[in-house]
């Protein structure tokens with residue numbers, strides 16, 4: 001009897017999942033806010049037939065689910081399937097999760113609904129996602145349901161801020177940054193003057209990259225601390241024994257594609273490192289903006305899903321193949337272009353929430369630059385040089401009308417050191433705002449204190465030369 005009920009329930013669920021797969025919206029965007037506590041527990045994934053088609057469009061899938069996979073997601077990163085096989089999983093910020101178990105990888109964004117500024121996160125369900133074996137041969141679409149139904153989480157997304165109008169720098173703000181501290185200097189950038197607030201928002205990460213919450217940095221194990229003790233006091237991939245492994249600074253323009261520049265910058269540099277600087281390519285961020293269904297074009301995205309997942313599943317192409325326009329468009333990458341893939345990708349530490357300074361230094365020195373992200377506060381736009389730390393909490397009173405939105409900006413970590421005078425530890429980071437910004441397009445930021453979250457979400461990958 002119980003068994004029959006089980007079968008009926010499963011049919012009902014399969015039916016419901018088919019319905020949801022059909023009503024999926026065309027392009028996923030992700031105002032959802034699903035955190036660790038929301039996702040742990042038992043999931044059932046309803047999967048469509050598996051086939052060899054890697055171009056499978058799961059966001060518009062019309063096939064019925066035929067497979068059921070049951071998985072337990074345990075703390076902090078252990079996944080166990082219905083046969084008892086153990087694998088691993090990670091959250092991707094607060095957007096969704098990826099599970100690897102029994103030689104198969106499952107990824108989906110969490111489900112949500114949005115009405116005006118009100119967002120409902122359905123953290124016990126996923127949007128239609130993709131699954132394939134670890135060799136990326138057999139593909140399927142799936143939808144996940146948490147066994148414990150949860151009430152939707154509600155938050156409001158501030159659409160209220162008026163992004164109309166143009167940016168005018170505030171001399172009072174700049175002077176007060178420079179007066180309050182002497183770690184870094186601020187200045188007005190004439191090329192920013194007159195830009196629309198909306199385009200400035202895209203420069204900092206994009207509309208979909210707003211900050212929700214971050215995990216605290218992970219404690220350092222005694223083993224990792226001992227390993228890190230052997231690292232040099234300073235490191236800079238722009239000059240390792242006179243050799244530069246970091247291609248020129250680029251300019252993303254008014255497109256929220258920082259995550260693509262950060263991701264491809266990591267692949268470019270790591271390929272140079274892996275080939276003693278023989279393989280020097282520039283990859284195409286336009287291919288990511290226009291063709292990746294794992295990110296949101298000019299509205300934002302995450303390096304884990306680009307440098308990692310997109311590069312493993314579909315590969316990236318050279319800049320010449322698909323030159324950058326900095327605008328959303330339909331995908332038109334030439335089929336004949338060669339593609340470069342990654343063999344491995346992961347959050348530093350193994351999963352989102354396991355990152356810390358020592359692990360970042362170890363990965364950086366051993367394998368090359370890392371994709372990192374941090375919170376952009378208003379004062380950062382004025383950075384001209386020095387070791388950045390956030391000062392703007394002191395400045396709120398100065399700027400009454402401020403359409404600034406806190407965003408998540410992805411950049412490339414290339415080195416670290418300690419300031420000779422102030423003794424401040426810093427990271428050296430490559431930005432994608434051209435060479436006219438900061439220290440010839442780079443900046444330094446405080447190290448060891450998770451300044452603006454910079455030690456919370458580093459991604460490392462192994463590209464295949």
Ligand SMILES: *[C@@H]1O[C@H](CO)[C@@H](O)[C@H](O)[C@H]1NC(C)=O
Pocket residue numbers: 115116
């Ligand atoms: C969206 O919100 C508005 C105002 O709060 C409400 O009147 C409307 O019914 C809502 N629409 C849906 C589809 O829930």
Ligand SMILES: *[C@@H]1O[C@H](CO)[C@@H](O)[C@H](O)[C@H]1NC(C)=O
Pocket residue numbers: 033034035154155156211212213
């Ligand atoms: C997102 O969820 C976390 C944990 O439930 C919460 O602390 C945070 O405030 C939420 N963020 C928003 C914008 O609602």
Ligand SMILES: *[C@@H]1O[C@H](CO)[C@@H](O)[C@H](O)[C@H]1NC(C)=O
Pocket residue numbers: 239241242
């Ligand atoms: C690289 O570093 C070495 C040692 O610090 C220095 O002598 C040299 O001038 C640097 N090269 C460049 C191109 O900056």
